[in-house]
Structure formats: structure tokens, C-alpha cells
Amino acid sequence: xRGLCDPFGIARGWELKTxxxxxxxGETPPFEVIVAEHGPLISRIAMSYEADPALREDLTQQxxxxxxxxxxxxxxxxxxxxxxxxxxxxxAISFVARQVRLPPLAEMPERVESDAPSPEERAIDASERRxxxxxxxxxxxxxxxxxxxxxxxxxxxxxxxxxxxAPNALALRxxxxxxxxKKMLEPAS
Numbered sequence: 369x370r371g372l373c374d375p376f377g378i379a380r381g382w383e384l385k386t387x388x389x390x391x392x393x394g395e396t397p398p399f400e401v402i403v404a405e406h407g408p409l410i411s412r413i414a415m416s417y418e419a420d421p422a423l424r425e426d427l428t429q430q431x432x433x434x435x436x437x438x439x440x441x442x443x444x445x446x447x448x449x450x451x452x453x454x455x456x457x458x459x460a461i462s463f464v465a466r467q468v469r470l471p472p473l474a475e476m477p478e479r480v481e482s483d484a485p486s487p488e489e490r491a492i493d494a495s496e497r498r499x500x501x502x503x504x505x506x507x508x509x510x511x512x513x514x515x516x517x518x519x520x521x522x523x524x525x526x527x528x529x530x531x532x533x534a535p536n537a538l539a540l541r542x543x544x545x546x547x548x549x550k551k552m553l554e555p556a557s
Contacts, residue, residue: 396439409452414427414428417463434455504549511544514545515542517531518542
């Protein structure tokens with residue numbers, strides 16, 4: 369089974385260099401290299417918006433298609449990672465908005481896997497991840513966008529540019545998102 373970072377198994381022959389594979393002699397790298405390098409980012413963004421594994425896979429494929437279609441418009445005024453994350457965020461929002469309008473299907477239990485070595489550690493880690501993911505999904509959209517991008521490691525200036533908001537508005541959203549997550553994740557007393 370191929371991972372989401374290389375769903376087609378075609379980037380094996382490329383020598384990947386994190387963040388430096390962004391350009392090869394000033395050109396955008398081949399799509400296969402982009403998928404191999406930025407696939408985990410796309411997967412995490414999709415996971416933060418969609419709980420159902422089958423729908424999440426559909427969303428991931430739609431994001432990959434949108435990235436592929438948008439690559440010719442990439443102007444290099446931001447990093448390729450930022451460009452891809454912006455597309456992923458926008459596609460995820462429109463995907464979820466469409467899903468809300470559809471009648472609900474049978475619910476399937478969510479299963480989050482972990483790389484922890486022992487079964488007990490895996491169970492604890494999966495429970496914590498599930499709680500954080502569920503809490504993140506309950507945040508209002510503006511707060512969810514900010515917290516997801518912060519967790520992905522984007523700088524505040526990149527996030528402000530991506531979301532087209534002022535740095536002060538970003539700080540306020542982030543503060544509110546952290547407070548809301550903290551409240552949701554506190555153990556009941």
C-alpha cells in the first residue's frame with residue numbers, strides 16, 4: 369500500500385531535498401516530487417477538515433488535482449509550501465461546505481493510527497490525537513484555519529498573507545483558538 373506522501377509510487381527515483389526541491393533551476397519541480405514532498409501536509413489539512421476516511425481520501429485527491437491544475441499559475445511570490453497549503457485550505461473549505469448540504473450517510477468510526485512502538489502508547493497517542501482533532505473540528509472556521517496553519521509550522525506572516533488578514537487579527541484568532549482548545553481539552557472535574 370502506498371502512503372499519501374507518494375500515492376502513485378512514482379517519486380522513488382527523485383532525490384528529495386526538503387524545502388530545496390521547491391525549485392530546480394528556477395522551475396517548479398515535477399508534480400510527482402511535489403506530491404512526495406508536500407503530500408503529508410495535504411493529508412494533515414484534509415484530516416483536519418474531514419473525519420470520514422473515505423471522504424477524507426476524496427478530499428485529498430481533490431486537493432491534489434487542484435494543486436496540479438494551479439501549478440501553472442504559481443508566481444513564486446510565496447513559497448511553494450504556502451501556495452499548496454492555501455489551495456488545500458480553500459479546497460477543504462469548499463469540500464466541507466458541499467458535504468454539509470448533502471444528506472448524511474451512515475457514520476463510520478474514525479480510526480487514527482500512530483507510529484508509537486507499544487500498543488498502549490499507540491492507544492494513548494491515538495486518543496490524544498483524536499481529542500485534539502475533534503476539538504479542532506469544533507472550532508469556528510476562522511480559528512480552525514489559524515490553528516491548523518500554526519500546527520503545520522507556517523510563520524505568522526505567511527498565515528496572515530495566506531488568510532489575507534492583518535497580523536493583529538491573526539494574533540487575536542490564534543489566542544481565541546488556543547483558549548477554546550484548552551477549554552475543550554481540559555479534563556472534566
